[in-house]
Amino acid sequence: MSTTLIEQPRDLYSSPYLVDYYDLVAPNSRSVNDASFYWGVYQKLLSIRPPSSDDPFVVMDVGTGTGRVIHDLASNAISSGADFHNVEIIGVDNAQHMLDKAQEITTGIFKDCGSWVHGSALSLSDVMEPRQHQKVDLLIFSIGSISHLSEAGQPECFLEEVSKVLRPRTGRAYVSIYDGSLLNPDEKIAFHQPPGVTEIQSTTYPSVVYRESNHRGDLDGNVKFVKFELEVVNIENQSVLEKNEISMKMRQWMKDEIVDLASKTELDFVDSIKGAHETFYVFSITADAESRQ
Incomplete structure (x- = not known):
């Protein structure tokens, strides 16, 4: 050969x-241990804004790769007997081979409510534009994947895109900064x-x-x-x-640098939550942005 x-x-x-x-080498569900965290966030936001058939609850996993976070959500949903009839799950990645693998290993309830979309973290509005339901209730950028946005201006562009697709009032974005990517x-x-x-x-x-x-x-x-x-x-x-x-x-990041970058966009900083290997930064859209939507 x-x-x-x-x-x-x-x-x-x-x-x-x-x-x-x-x-094989990337952080997996056992080593990262963020599955229960995102499941808790999902349940909390779902209780704040119960979905309907006309207005489903939309989850977007940016940089989904082979779908680790989404498959973890599926496992938790199956274990708890959750109802996903009015939920849409979107896995976004710019690597088609990753999406092919994600699609291949997807089973159960997410085969019906999930979709794998070839797209960029820098053009999330383009991902959502052709969809019937265009606002995201829970946006996830997990385990420091934002560090892949290494060119000048890319993190700011991503944050601007988040402000365009996030649902007013109740929508939340959870962006992870990995401890290993912090500058000292x-x-x-x-x-x-x-x-x-x-x-x-x-x-x-x-x-x-x-x-x-x-x-x-x-x-x-x-x-x-x-x-x-x-x-x-x-x-x-x-x-x-x-x-x-x-x-x-x-x-690489200075501590809380992403909060400063977000302050220059139409995102409000809501909270930071320290995990075992990362910090989750939580954002919503500003009141001014809401008034224009």
Whole structure:
């Protein structure tokens, strides 16, 4: 079998193998432990604004990836016997391979009320524009995914888009800043990666292992650059199925910086809630924005 050699730097979402590897190494439901938090938020907001068939309760998971947060909500809903007849769930991501995997593993109640949409965190209004119900009751940007918005002006653009799609009065956006993405001006950021090759067995493809090597990282201002090589190897004959040069940029944050950025938009800061590995920042739209909607 021939090797697929990717000469250009790429992210972790550009092939089915890379999506599988991402799911293996990314924070999962057990390590993040935010499932019960978002389920509690969902129940609280639902009680404040009970939905109807004409005006359903809309949940949007931005940067959904393979749908971890949405699938966790589904698990909690099934366990509690929740009624999802008047609920719409939208998973948004700009990586189609991620959405394909999310769709593939979706089962149960969310097959009827959920949808996976190819779109950007920077154009949420475009995602909602063709939909019948265009206002979001609960918007989630989980486990520090906002750090992927590393270019100048992107976080502000995202926050502006949130203000356009959030429901007046009762709608809430929960944006997570991961502890590991906080800048400490008194300490030099260290990238802890063991030398040599790290090998991870695929659970989706039984004969495949992922070999990560030559991991390096650097910090330039408030952006962390991470690069490494990733081989997809068939362990039965040791053939290399895919060889990738991975390159990623992640924005780093000062404490409560996102509150300052939001203050320049039509969002009101409601609260910050400290979790085990992250801080959840809660926003609603301003009264001025409400009056124009």
